[in-house]
Amino acid sequence: MRYxxxxxxxxxxxxxxxxxxxxxxxxxxxxxxxxxxxxxxLRMPSAKQYQLGSLDRVGYPYVVADTLVHYVSDxxxxxxxxxNEGLRLEAVNEGxxxxxxxxxxxxxxxxxxxxxxxxxxPLDDVLDGYVEWAQS
Numbered sequence: 001m002r003y004x005x006x007x008x009x010x011x012x013x014x015x016x017x018x019x020x021x022x023x024x025x026x027x028x029x030x031x032x033x034x035x036x037x038x039x040x041x042l043r044m045p046s047a048k049q050y051q052l053g054s055l056d057r058v059g060y061p062y063v064v065a066d067t068l069v070h071y072v073s074d075x076x077x078x079x080x081x082x083x084n085e086g087l088r089l090e091a092v093n094e095g096x097x098x099x100x101x102x103x104x105x106x107x108x109x110x111x112x113x114x115x116x117x118x119x120x121x122p123l124d125d126v127l128d129g130y131v132e133w134a135q136s
Contacts, residue, residue, distance in 0.1 A: 001031040001040070006132055010125050013038035020044050023051040029058055039120060043068060065114030097135050104134045 007015040016037045018028070023044060032040050044051070046067055055062045073079070075089060092100060108130045115126045 001028075001035060001037075003035070004041070007041075007129070010129055010132070011039075011121050013120065015039045015041065017041045018043070022048060023054065025054045025058055025060075029060065032060075039118065041114065063114070063117045065117035100134055101131050104131045 001016045001018045004015040004017050007017075014035065014037050016032065016035055016039070018031070018040060020042065021044065023042075028040070028042070031037075042062075049064060052062055052064065090096070105127065109127060111130070115121050115129060116123065
């Protein structure tokens, strides 16, 4: 269980994150209690989501909010013809951060994920989270 400083500051709640292959409800319950967590964000394989029902037995409400998918691509050698041949890739540095923020605020206002599914989180703060994520 890892304390999320950025999310906690953004939402004014004690937010913790945890990644697991299998759900140990008693251990999770103890960790959340010991940490005085307001929100726990749990990542686990989608094939194991059936285990989440056991959270009901200990009175922990939960929301299955999104699926994280990882893609890998070698940008130096495209696998086929580029759709946008004029596209230029650049490394982001400190000087790029204002441009990156502007792009995120233009592109992501309608994007939804686990933050939007949690009634405890003010939606006005979600877009700021995307900016922090992109700039990190």
